[in-house]
Amino acid sequence: MVFIMKDMIEKMGMSMDIPCYKNEGYDSYVFRVIYSALGQWCLTIAASKINEMDGVTKHHISIALNELIAKYIDLFPVLENILYSESSVKLSLHIQTVYLETGYLTLTNANLLQVSNFGDGLIFDNDFAIMLGLPNIRYEISGLGVLTTPKSIVLPVETKDFLIRDTLSPQEYCLCNFDSSDFSLKEIDINELEFFNPLSKKSPSSSWEKSPNTEFTIARRIKTRTYYRVINRNNDFYFAEMIEDERNGSLTAYEYRRDYFALKSLYDNPLRARVRRLDNNYSILSFEGHLPNREYYLLLLLAWPASNAFDKSSFIIINKALPFVGSVLNDIGIVIYEGEI
Numbered sequence: 001m002v003f004i005m006k007d008m009i010e011k012m013g014m015s016m017d018i019p020c021y022k023n024e025g026y027d028s029y030v031f032r033v034i035y036s037a038l039g040q041w042c043l044t045i046a047a048s049k050i051n052e053m054d055g056v057t058k059h060h061i062s063i064a065l066n067e068l069i070a071k072y073i074d075l076f077p078v079l080e081n082i083l084y085s086e087s088s089v090k091l092s093l094h095i096q097t098v099y100l101e102t103g104y105l106t107l108t109n110a111n112l113l114q115v116s117n118f119g120d121g122l123i124f125d126n127d128f129a130i131m132l133g134l135p136n137i138r139y140e141i142s143g144l145g146v147l148t149t150p151k152s153i154v155l156p157v158e159t160k161d162f163l164i165r166d167t168l169s170p171q172e173y174c175l176c177n178f179d180s181s182d183f184s185l186k187e188i189d190i191n192e193l194e195f196f197n198p199l200s201k202k203s204p205s206s207s208w209e210k211s212p213n214t215e216f217t218i219a220r221r222i223k224t225r226t227y228y229r230v231i232n233r234n235n236d237f238y239f240a241e242m243i244e245d246e247r248n249g250s251l252t253a254y255e256y257r258r259d260y261f262a263l264k265s266l267y268d269n270p271l272r273a274r275v276r277r278l279d280n281n282y283s284i285l286s287f288e289g290h291l292p293n294r295e296y297y298l299l300l301l302l303a304w305p306a307s308n309a310f311d312k313s314s315f316i317i318i319n320k321a322l323p324f325v326g327s328v329l330n331d332i333g334i335v336i337y338e339g340e341i
Contacts, residue, residue, distance in 0.1 A: 005075060009033050016040070017140030021316070022279035027078045032304045032316065034072050034079060039144040041068055042095050043134055046105055047115040055112030058096055065092035082308045091309050094249070098144055101251040102297050103132045103162070119154025122162055124324035129153050130301055142318050145301030159328060163294040164252060170265035170333035177259065178216045183231050183238035190237065193219040195230065198263040203288040204271070207260075214267055218242070218259060227256070253293045258332050260289075265333030272337040273329060275322065283322065285336075286314040295328060 006026075013019070013033045020029050045061050069091060073079045083091050096113070099105040103120060105113045117133040124130065131139065131148045139148040150156075160167060168176065193210075196218040200207035208220070212232045219228045219239075227242040246253040261271050274286045285303065290296070290312045302321040305311035317325065326336040 008075075012037055018142075019281060021282040024278075027082075030076050031079060031082050031309075034076070034083075035304055035309060036141045036143065038065060038068060038072075038091065039095055039099070040141065041065060042092075042099060043104060043115055043146075046099075046113045047117075047134060055108055055110070055114035057112060058093075061096055061113060062090070062092045065095065066090070085310045089249075089310070094310070095144065097249040098297050098300055101249065101293070102301060103157075104146075119152075120157050121148070121150075121153035121155070122159060123150045123153055123156050124321060126150065128320060129156075132157070142321070143300050143303045143305075143315075163298065163328070165294065165331070169331070170262040170270075173258070173262045174216060174266045177229060177262075178231060180231060180238065183229070183240045185236070186239045188221075188228075188237070188239060192221050192223065193228075194222065195219050196260060196263065198260075198267040199269050201269075204257070204260040204264075205289065212237075214263070216263060216266065218263070229259075249293070251293055251297060254290070254296075255292050255294075257290065257292050261333035270333050270335045272335050275336055275338045277319070277338075278316070281319060282316055283319055284314060285317045285322075285325070287334075289313070292332070295332065298328065299325065 009030055013029070016033070016036055018033055018036060042061055042065060045064050046056055048056060069083055073083065085091070085094075096105065100107065100113070103116055106116045108114055115133055120132040122130040122132075127149065128147050129150045129152065131146045131152060134146065135148045135152050137148065137152060139146050141147070159165075166173075194208040195210070195212040196204070197207045197209050197213045198217065199213050212219075212230065215232055217230050217232065219230045220226070221228075227244070229240045229242060231238040242256070245256040264270050271287070271289060276284045276286070278284060284306060285299075286306075291299070296312060299315055299317070302325060303315035303317035306314035306316050322336070329336060
């Protein structure tokens with residue numbers, strides 16, 4: 001039975017062009033293959049017809065994927081703790097959300113999901129591109145992404161358009177956010193606030209202090225969960241209240257994280273992402289913090305979460321995508337660093 005299971009995983013891996021990396025453990029490889037297979041099942045189901053109608057409901061895909069997950073866990077019990085989330089988010093819904101938000105799936109007027117086979121794609125080097133759909137030629141899988149050749153892309157999509165990102169550098173972004181005309185003196189008890197320290201070597205979530213260290217920063221009032229942009233001029237504090245960002249599965253959610261990255265970059269202390277080479281094909285890319293959904297979802301099309309299906313801090317990424325990903329991360333103030341942080 002064990003031999004049959006190993007043979008099955010090897011064949012699935014070969015069909016998706018997913019090799020083991022050097023000294024990769026069997027459990028890790030099983031997870032990567034099954035994770036990518038679930039993505040392919042999601043797209044394949046969405047491409048099917050039911051009752052002569054193109055597309056299927058989210059509910060139908062969820063049922064099918066949940067049944068598959070249960071079967072895979074039955075075959076490979078080690079997956080149980082890897083595929084399930086501690087939160088209420090189910091992997092079946094998470095995969096659908098990633099594909100819907102990145103353009104692999106579209107929602108019709110009849111509220112059905114369809115595969116977006118329009119030939120759209122992101123070309124990230126001379127040999128490879130991310131196809132936003134299912135090409136009719138041989139392709140390889142990386143995480144949830146479908147990789148093919150640039151010549152297969154009919155409608156190239158600019159990275160900025162895919163991410164729905166502006167073209168501002170981190171420094172320009174900060175200057176826009178800290179335009180003094182948007183700020184005013186407010187009757188706020190400074191003792192009730194904590195200030196983000198862009199100079200801290202800790203992760204952003206652990207970089208809050210009782211007094212500001214820089215002219216520009218962000219403050220939070222724990223009692224009311226209110227956040228402010230702050231300009232500190234000779235201990236005169238000028239405030240602009242921040243609008244609360246979406247914290248859900250949409251592509252534009254968790255955008256407030258960019259504010260922290262941009263501030264750190266402005267003060268020459270950029271957040272660093274560590275790259276550790278595994279072999280000629282793969283590396284581990286690790287962050288001291290979480291990304292905005294735009295960049296997080298893009299990573300899921302080029303990499304596998306490292307420890308479990310919902311790991312947002314560490315990824316097993318294909319080496320050929322590192323220059324492209326490095327450029328994308330640099331645009332929001334993150335610097336890739338090879339070695340120990």
